[in-house]
Amino acid sequence: MSELCPRFEKAMQLVSKRWVGLILSELLNGKKRFSEMESDLPISGRLLSDRLKMLEKEGIVKRNIYSEFPVRIEYSLTDKGEALKPVVQEIQNWSEQWITHEEVQDQVIEN
Structure with a gap:
């Protein structure tokens, strides 16, 4: 049990971080360009970038760079990220x- 608690807490910290759930939902539908996610989600570009970097560092999201002109960058889920689907x-x-x-309206009013 002593190993379960820190792992569980780490998992909850990751998925409960603001906007991570929506980003995961977006990427569960397939690869996305940054601009697509930025227009689909009610989040600033800077915060989206920060969350994507964090998820990439955690091995949940991968960043694919295509050497085209202009350069195309797409984000997708790794196997670790796909495992979050259920x-x-x-x-x-x-x-x-x-x-x-x-309850949703009350939350919108508070924020």
Whole structure:
């Protein structure tokens, strides 16, 4: 049990970091260019870049650079990232069943 707690806590810190869930959801649909994610997500370019770098460092996201003109960069999930698919889907299922529209509106007002 002593090994489980730090691992579980690390996993929760990763997936609960603000915007990570939405970024993972985007990439679960396939490769994306930075500009596509930036226009699809309500997040600043700087913060998106920071989150992608963090996820890349953790081995969850990979950055693919294509030597074209102009250079094309796409982000995709690694096997480690793809393994989060059932987790993200279950959180989505849980939220649809248990989070009300009122709770979402209250959160928007607080932020």
